[in-house]
Amino acid sequence: MLGAGVFGFGFSGLVDVVVLHHVLQWHHLVSGIYPMDTLAGLRTNLLADGLFSLVMLVGMTVGAGLLWRAERAASDPLAVHPLAGGALIGLGAFDVFDAVVNHMLLGLHQPLSQGGRYNPHWLVVSLLLVTAGYIVYRTGRPTGDDTSDG
Structure with missing residues (x-):
């Protein structure tokens, strides 16, 4: 499950950058610090977005890699529910991290330029993703089996 969670965390962060920063252009990673309406500010924001994407x-x-290693070490194929659940937990965990650390604590950016008005909604949806991931994980895991790195 660890590999699926790490993969989900990275995937969620990458989707966040591509969709919210580049396609919709709602904000950039450090747009709460460097304004997007100057060329220097936009360049700084794009550099931060690019480094974050990496x-x-x-x-x-x-x-x-963790998933591959777990699959190679397993005697049976890895079960789908724990992997899907782990990935959902990772997706939601990134969004919880983003809302709490980037939006609320550090003020790096806000989901929209509404002064944090959407942060509670963002956090609730993120926690729902984590909860859904846990439910999916638990429904497919045999009792007492928590040894997989996948």
Whole structure:
């Protein structure tokens, strides 16, 4: 499950950057510190987004490596429910981290330029993803089996 969670965390971060930062252009990683309406500010924000994307790609690669290692070490194929649950937990965990650390504690950016108005909603949806992941994980895991790294 660890590999699936790490992969899900990185995937969620990468989707966040691509969709919210680049396609919708709602914010950038450090737009709460460096304004997006100046060329220097935009360049700084794009650089931060790019570096963050690289970190998320590394996270996805590490997660995929952990999954590969767990699959190779397992005597039976890895079960789908724990993997899907772990990935959902990772997806939600990134969003919880983003809401609490980046939005609320550090003020790096806000989901929309509404002064944090959407943070509670973002956090609730993120926690629902984590909860859904846990439920999916538990429904497919045999009792007492918590040894998989996948």
